[in-house]
Amino acid sequence: MSRYFFDVHDGVSVVDDRGSDLPDDAAARAHAQQEAASYVSRPGMLTADGGAIIVDVRDELGPVLSVRLVFNVSSSRKALG
Numbered sequence: 001m002s003r004y005f006f007d008v009h010d011g012v013s014v015v016d017d018r019g020s021d022l023p024d025d026a027a028a029r030a031h032a033q034q035e036a037a038s039y040v041s042r043p044g045m046l047t048a049d050g051g052a053i054i055v056d057v058r059d060e061l062g063p064v065l066s067v068r069l070v071f072n073v074s075s076s077r078k079a080l081g
Contacts, residue, residue: 004028036069
């Protein structure tokens with residue numbers, strides 16, 4: 001088991017100083033993907049045009065991977081004014 005840290009950036013950066021013990025990089029990747037996906041379901045996290053979240057994963061040796069989820073909304077209709 002290795003300790004992985006998941007730093008989240010969604011307009012505000014939250015550095016993980018506790019970490020999680022996981023068996024390997026694949027498990028860390030799945031955890032980071034789940035964290036990014038949960039962002040979309042949290043009320044108030046997205047603006048009317050969308051939003052973005054980045055989950056940077058690191059271990060004791062340094063960076064492992066980064067998951068970026070971008071959610072964009074674009075209208076096909078012109079705004080009435």
